[in-house]
Amino acid sequence: MSPPRVTVCVATCNQRGFIAQCLRSVVEQHADADLRLLVGDDASDDGTSQIVAALADEYPGTILPLRRPRRVGAFANMRDLIACADGDFVARMDGDDYWLPGKLQRQLDYLQAHADCAAVYTNAITVDAAGNRIGLFxxxxxxxxDLAAMLRRGNFLNNSSVLFRASGRRAWLDVEVPQIDYRAHLWHARHGHLAHLGEPLAAYRVATRGSMVAEMNDRVRALYWEAIQSVPRGAVADADLAAGMADFMRKTAFHALRSGNASLVHEWLPRVMAASPVARWRLLALLASSVARGAAGEAWGRLADAARGGGHAVLYRR
Known part of the structure; x- marks a missing residue:
């Protein structure tokens, strides 16, 4: 049998310090696959375009640059890349992240062995802008x-690690408005189970310049809520959907506490309660349970980190 075609969609904009490492980490995977990299360069003006062009010359037919003549934004850039992707499997990643050796083959093996899996993710190390390791994703x-678990747990998957079947392109192509990765995860979970490989096989760069999470927290919060709302009411039990809303409200309340912005709770709690598929008292009980679990998990994680001597910071805890 011929090897599967894998298209890797890389979105970048003004990431000259990171893009070469990102692209080389993909072409050096040595996976049993016909590999193609589509690089969406969103009108970079810092030298990123020249680096991508040089790497495309070094790997002709493998790295294909798609430079936007004017800036279109992260969502439109990625959506167009995924529309251009062909073959059997599609991966997506941001241009400031990179993969570790063996990642792609591990994921291909899993998808080929599990026909009911829609997408497979891996854990990641976290690094700072200088490349220093911080901890784990x-x-x-x-x-x-499954879908119910993804709602109850919220978003904890590393988006730059995902590999999904070609049919999963609809997670992006069916959406015409900006979305965050959680909405795509929920779409995949409606069409099969999601697998997570616990070994860190990617690297996620934390809070770099241009990071949507770092610089647009309010916008990310609104898109996160829209992701929850995108799940059809009949796709999960009311209790699971309500648990997802409670988890969202917990995250919002914790951010309000850390930032000293109590208006976030006043803004979001009435909206969440109005949208809840269960009674208000039940939603509040779910919220209290979510807060307790979140606090306990964070406390236990910090104790475990201290017992190991530190250096194992976890961005998203169980």
């Missing part, structure tokens, strides 16, 4: 999740 381990 999550502490989930090897696991599989």
């Amino acid at each position: 999550n502490d989930v381990g090897d696991a599989r999740f």
Whole structure:
């Protein structure tokens, strides 16, 4: 049998310090696959375009630059890349992240062995802008999740690690408005289970310049809520959907506490309660339970980190 075609969609904009490492980490995977990289360069003006062009010359037919003549934004850039992707499997990543050796083959093996899996993710190390290791993206381990679990747990998956079947392109192509990765994860979970490989096989760069999470927290919060709302009411039990809303409200309340912005709770709690599929008292009970679990998990994680001597910070805890 011929090897599967894998298209890797890389979105970049003004990431000259990171893009070469990103692209080389993909072409050096040595996976049993016909590999193609589509690089969406969103009108970079810092030298990123020249680096991408040089790497395309070095790997002709493998790295294909798609430079935007004017800036279109992160969502439109990625959506167009995924529309251009062909073959059997599609991966997506941001231009400031990179993969570790063996990642792609591990994921291909899993998808080919599990026909009911829609997408497979891996854990990631976290690094700063200089490349220094900070810790881990999550502490989930090897696991599989359905839609209900993804709602109850919230978003903890590393988006630059995903590999999905070509049919999963609809997670982006069916959406014409900006979305965050959580909405795509929920779409995949409606069409099969999601697998997570606990071994860190990617690297996620934390809070770099241009990071949407770092610089647009209010916008990310609104898009996160829209992701929850995108799940059809009949796709999960009311209790699971309500649990997802409670988890969202917990995150919002914690951010309000850390930032000293109590208006976030006043803004979002009435909206969440109005949209809840269960009674208000039940939603508040779910919220209290979510807060307790979140606080306990954070406390336990910090104790475990201290017992190991530190250096194992976890961005998203179980």
